[in-house]
Amino acid sequence: MNFFRLLGAYFVVSFMGEVAYRVNFFVQLFQTFLNLVVSLGGLAVIFSYTDKLGGWGPQEVLALVGVYFLVGGLIGLVIQPGMEAFIESVRDGTLDFTLIRPEDSQLLVSIGRIDIWKLIDILLGLGIMTWALIGLGEKVGLQQAGMFVLTLAAGGVIIYCFFLILATLSFWFVRIENILVIFQSMYEAGRWPVSLYPTWLRYGLTFVVPIAFATTIPAEALTNRLNLQTLLGAVAAALLLLVISRIIWRVGLRHYSGASA
Numbered sequence: 456m457n458f459f460r461l462l463g464a465y466f467v468v469s470f471m472g473e474v475a476y477r478v479n480f481f482v483q484l485f486q487t488f489l490n491l492v493v494s495l496g497g498l499a500v501i502f503s504y505t506d507k508l509g510g511w512g513p514q515e516v517l518a519l520v521g522v523y524f525l526v527g528g529l530i531g532l533v534i535q536p537g538m539e540a541f542i543e544s545v546r547d548g549t550l551d552f553t554l555i556r557p558e559d560s561q562l563l564v565s566i567g568r569i570d571i572w573k574l575i576d577i578l579l580g581l582g583i584m585t586w587a588l589i590g591l592g593e594k595v596g597l598q599q600a601g602m603f604v605l606t607l608a609a610g611g612v613i614i615y616c617f618f619l620i621l622a623t624l625s626f627w628f629v630r631i632e633n634i635l636v637i638f639q640s641m642y643e644a645g646r647w648p649v650s651l652y653p654t655w656l657r658y659g660l661t662f663v664v665p666i667a668f669a670t671t672i673p674a675e676a677l678t679n680r681l682n683l684q685t686l687l688g689a690v691a692a693a694l695l696l697l698v699i700s701r702i703i704w705r706v707g708l709r710h711y712s713g714a715s716a
Contacts, residue, residue: 509651525580
């Protein structure tokens with residue numbers, strides 16, 4: 456498939472560029488370690504006073520933290536860098552060079568920049584989830600694993616579409632980088648179960664800024680808390696947002712005037 460061929464090519468180019476500045480690896484490693492200490496330290500303090508947090512036990516919340524790191528790594532690996540590069544290309548007109556290439560322009564801008572050091576967060580997330588499952592004594596069966604992969608994929612698609620819709624606003628507005636920064640700040644709420652928050656915020660983190668789809672719902676699948684209704688809702692939301700984001704992308708392209716304007 457063209458997608459995997461292009462993704463592989465961009466990954467190789469990004470890897471070759473990043474290894475020239477190896478200090479970036481140690482900076483990312485330090486940031487990830489600091490974030491891990493804050494997350495686990497917060498859990499330790501909270502569960503020293505209570506046995507449940509929003510109905511979740513300590514090992515279940517730990518699994519959620521693992522999903523949080525995993526999805527955050529995926530966002531930082533390709534989604535956010537690609538969208539930031541796209542916004543910049545709209546502003547300076549270099550998007551023209553992408554539009555004349557014989558591949559789908561949405562695909563090209565989506566994978567146009569890759570931060571390979573975010574693989575550290577992905578590996579750390581997988582490690583934390585494994586640790587949590589061992590603590591829970593869970594044996595992940597085929598059905599449970601399938602539901603987790605499906606909800607994780609749906610959550611990833613939802614987050615990607617959300618980012619794409621925000622980035623596409625750059626066709627109409629000059630500077631919108633701060634919107635992505637605000638999302639990154641709000642994503643911090645995803646390290647805790649969405650059931651912990653008040654009703655209004657719970658709905659906000661699910662339907663306005665879809666963080667729950669990216670973290671809480673996959674963690675529910677991993678810890679055997681997910682029901683069929685939520686699973687089907689996540690898949691339906693992912694498919695719906697794929698269509699909506701594509702329409703908005705096509706409309707936005709028609710408003711792009713290019714560098715010569």
